[in-house]
Amino acid sequence: MYYLDYQATTPLAPEALEAMLPWLAGPGSDGFANPSSQYRAGRAAAAAVEVARAQVAALLPRGGRVHFTSGATEALNWALVSGARLRPGGQTGSAIEHHGALQRLEDEGAPLIPVGADGLVPPPDEAELPENGLVALMLVNNEVGTIQPVAAYAEAAHARGSLLLCDAVQAYGRMAIPDGPDLIAISAHKLHGPKGIGALWVRDGLRLPPFILGGGQEQNMRSGTVSPALVAGFGAAAKVAAERREQDAAHVARLWEVAVGKLAGWTINGSVERRYRGNLNVRREGVNAVRLLSDVREVAFSLGSACGSGSGKTSHVLRAMGLDERQTHASIRLGWGRYTTEEELRTALGLIDAAAERQLRFAA
Template sequence: MAKQKSFYLDNAATTPVDPRVLQAMAPYFNEAFGNASSLHGKGNEAMVAVEASRAKIASFLGCSSENVYFTSGATESDNWAILGLTRAILRDNSGFKPHIIISAVEHEAVIEPVRRLVKDGLAESTYLKVDKNGLVSPEDLKKSIKANTVLVSVMLANNEIGSIQPLTKLAQVIAEANSSRKRRILFHTDATQAPAYVECNVKKLGVDLMSLSAHKIYGPKGVGALYVGSGIKLEPLVYGGGQQQGARSGTYNVAEIVGFGKAVEIVSDKKERSEDIKRIKELRDYLVKQVLVKVPRSSLNGSLKDRLPNNASFIFPGVEGESVVLMLSRHGICASTGSACSSGSLEPSHVLLAIGVPIEHAHGSLRLTLGRFTKKSDIEALLKHLPSTIEKLRQMSPLKN
């Protein structure tokens, strides 16, 4: 493939691996390549690296190492939290039907396992609606709690519109409900998009379970983690050789685990973190302002308040998002859309519909997400090509208004 200069504005999809992460991982492919479960020196060397990485993540989350389990990524972590908890409860309580509350804007990795449980008649569910900025209300959560509620799952930050949920307030509602219950309602959060920008201390947030992914924070794809609060029993999702106290079997993915740890260590650095956030937010705010000026009839989805500093999501009525992405791609610009045509389903993004975007407009959405390696020139490239792209597509449409 011909090498074209690219302007990467899709950091919510994935991020490039930070060179420091790559460097940290390198020895674990062919030097310290041992199976961390082996008793010999090579095994020990690998296990030391795995545990060092686990400790870094635990320190970032404000918990002990024993509460952190490595997985293949946030999708597995979400599935494990939901299915593992439900199955553990069902095993000990035959005839009981657990109730799970999730927000209407969760990632499919949360929605789908819940839907599966409901479809199989094993659980019931409630979806918390969100306001126009994508936020759930603690009052709604309070009203949704039932006698058989066992789990609440609300993401920390949304992948499409970047809204940051008021987890602390939701945790208070759950804590109040728990004060008069025999079985505690557990609080899970999918924090995939959050670690580089939002507080992830599990005690401060008041969560019992948290899903994380490495590749959204400049680590490698294929590794993630689930934080599991002390005393919480989850049925395993993956059975096998009994690694990680039998909770999650499978040979330790050592190099990637090391990379994940290094990525977390970097986002834990207070100085670098605050500089990154400031710079990214300035670029994002500039981008939003310019797009709204340069593209007629454009609007921003959600508010700039309570939002990830790297996220911008727009609606351009009269165009279809996939066409916008394909045309931008020809100029080397990497963006994404919540249009139906991008997903293989006939419905556009459930997140945009949940915040009240009319369905015909939701097809014309564009998500631009910045990151550690985003430069002003990436934004300028977008601003150069976006207005003409939208204009061209609107001209091609039979609906000119």
């Protein structure tokens, strides 16, 4: 299989797997101990959690604290629900936010910030932001890769006494996270860590009401037994990402040039300039993307967000950008990263492009 769906998930880094193994041990080892326990094995597990916390925090702005969650979806819901209790003046977010935030905003009847045909929000002085409320804005969109002006929106939100929640899932470990947000949601499995673990970064001086009640194991902010194995894998993945950031970015940029050249007959969805180069969302007039998925089974790629793939609906991101039904049905999302080789990418894109050509030839 040629894997081109790095926005959905990423291969587990060998370093992350190695870091996890001691905490997956059974009888005859102390690695299974509960990190909340006070005996030696429990304290060792708790120490491992704190080492990983520091590794994860190293890729985030200073002046905040990392709270581990089951993933970014929980982190987003925690921030929105508890943030509304702290700042009851209303909420808003872009029309292309992740489903975890967008559904919550829509359920509350929150007005959404529109995006242009390039997938970018307008300058904050042209957006209607709440007073004493909360603004949600992704740093890198998961479907089209556009990079939003998070720092500028944070400044505008603060001027109104509001909080800024940043979904940094697709950016974390791939680029610098800007200063300014009050809350940042991240996920391990998007930067070669394990699934089932994420975090919410909370700015110092801001204390969110708990979202999950119980024993308060996670710094009295979240309840539930912390998994040392998942946390250690997250920390190791973050450490490697920090060490390889420039190398990974250069590799991704090279692959972008290869892909754009290989798919010269396709139209790019979203801004080319303000975009993460590991995301290429493209469309080709007359192509049926669903059929393309079936025709090219050797390649793993997608029609959009993995979170919304079972809904049967076309991409809310592409619709918000003004694409019509025909254009959204002709669009595919391609993603690559650290472990993608240029040869693999060329071969996979060749298979996709050839299948699209066959569709158009038979339709003529």
